[in-house]
Amino acid sequence: MxxxxxxxxxxxxxxxxxxxxxxxxxxxxxxxxxxxxxxxxxxxxxxxxxxxxxxxxxxxxxxxxxxxxxxxxxxxxxxxxxxxxxxxxxxxxxxxxxxxxxxxxxxxxxxxxxxxxxxxxxLVNALRVEPELGSPVRGGLPATTARRRGDGWELTGHKIYSTGAYLLDWLLVWAATDEERPRVGSFLVRAGSPGLTVEPVWDHLGLRASRSDDVHLNAVPVPGDRVGPLALPGADGSRHSIGGAWNGLGLAALYLGVAGAARDWLLGFLHERTPSALGAPLASLPRFQAAVGEIEVSLAGADRLVDALAAAVDAGEPGAAEQTGGAKLLATRAAIDAVQQAVALVGNHGLTRHHPLERHLRDVLCARVHTPQDDSVLLAAGRAALDRVRPR
CATH class of the missing domain: 1.10.540.10 (Acyl-CoA dehydrogenase/oxidase, N-terminal domain)
Incomplete structure (x- = not known):
């Protein structure tokens, strides 16, 4: 729709x-x-x-x-x-x-x-990843702590990989309360709040402009009316399932866009590149035509998978959200493979900064780091398959 x-x-x-x-x-x-x-x-x-x-x-x-x-x-x-x-x-x-x-x-x-x-x-982002904890998807409580101060709260902690940190207007900081039975939730922090600082440490291979910097919170005040629902850890799994579907398929589509741009550059290059010994564009050679065909078929299949499953999630089809981890894995692998194949086809031309292909390669490799990561997807899928045929 x-x-x-x-x-x-x-x-x-x-x-x-x-x-x-x-x-x-x-x-x-x-x-x-x-x-x-x-x-x-x-x-x-x-x-x-x-x-x-x-x-x-x-x-x-x-x-x-x-x-x-x-x-x-x-x-x-x-x-x-x-x-x-x-x-x-x-x-x-x-x-x-x-x-x-x-x-x-x-x-x-x-x-x-x-x-x-x-x-x-x-711009808004949820800040969840921490130096010791890593990604909270794999379990554990955040070290970022919310302490009661009058009618509000006070946040202290350190978040990493905070995408777009210096541009954000609102930061949804995932933290645990210091209560006897800690609750977790998102505390809504405005940019420029006292005690909030962004440390410009982002220096990665790909997505360099995303500025996924560190954010430090030193007794940042949060009024009581700027706190989302607080719950015991692990509550509300259904919400996380649908949120995970959006994250997985949305980011898979993003990286398929990177691969599509790499493919389009490759097509133009193969039409323009005419080695003197050949006397014709590389696009005229069957070897390059077949290689482009492999890229095209792989990306088309991945695009269709993401789009169809996204529509199924929108329609509320039973089980659709649970299939999105596998779709993210297949789609991001297709995207990475497509760009790597393009680089292999053109050799040095693909690795020079005079052309965008090397940037597409660096960017598409970042697909692997987003939740859910491949090992988690495969472990869950393998266990589910084995449980279906468990001897009785």
Whole structure:
């Protein structure tokens, strides 16, 4: 289903038909962003003007209410243009989508978020990963601690891999209370709060402009009305299942966008490259035609898998959300393999910074680090298969 008419004047319907132009605009600046390892706000002003940054705002709030299928379409297009912009955008889209499914923002902060988002780009991300804990998906309590201070709370802790940290307006900080039986939840922190600092440590191989820096919280005050629901660890597994589906398929689509951009560059290169000994473009050789065919078939299958399963999740089909981990694995492997094959085909041309293929390779490799990671997906799938035929 395409979202086209349900938005209010405050939240225009996302201009899905204009995605190719957005992709081209982002691609024109992507190399510079990668080189400088930073993103200007102008990129997000472009997305905000096209209704893409608020596409998943709930219809009850006057938003478009885009589902996972349309979100995957958006992120694939943004990933083809600049995956760093796409990743920062994904975090905001996922936040609005989570609120649309299960309201968890307190009324006051939600009103602020929506009012500001209608007027300008407002970026949000959930900060969960920590130096000692790693990703909380594998279990454990956060070391970031929330302590009662009067009617509110005080946060102290250290978050890492905080995508877009220096651009964020709202930080959803996952923390544990210091109660006798600790509860966990998201504490809504505004950028610029006292005690909040961003440490610019991000220096990775790929997605350099995403600025997934460290965030330090030193007795950051959080008013009592800026706290999401607090629960004992492990509660509300159904919510996490649907959220995991959005994360897995949305990011798979993003990296398929990177692979699509690499393929498109390869096609142009093979048509243009005419070795003197051959006297014809490389595109005329059956060996290159077959190799391109393998890339094309693999990416087309992965695109179709992601799109079909995203539509199934939107439709509430039983078991669809549980299949998304495997789909993410297959899709990201297809994306990585496609870019690696493209590099192998063109040799040194694929590894020089004069061409974008080396950047696409660095960026697409980041697909492996996102939750759910391959080992977790395969372990769960293997156990489920073995349980189906367990001797009685």
């Amino acid at each position: 395409s979202v086209t008419t349900t938005a209010s004047p405050g939240f225009p319907a996302p201009a899905l038909d204009g995605l190719p132009a957005v992709t081209a605009a982002l691609a024109a600046c992507a190399a510079a962003h990668d080189r400088d390892a930073e993103l200007p706000l102008a990129d997000f002003e472009l997305l905000h003007g096209a209704g893409l940054l608020t596409a998943t705002v709930a219809t009850r709030h006057g938003g478009p209410g885009a589902g996972l299928a349309d979100t995957a379409r958006i992120l694939r297009a943004l990933g083809a243009g600049d995956p760093a912009v796409a990743l920062v955008t994904a975090m905001t889209l996922f936040t609005h989508a989570a609120e649309a499914r299960t309201p968890y923002w307190p009324a006051g902060p939600l009103a602020e978020l929506l009012a500001e988002s209608a007027q300008r780009p407002v």
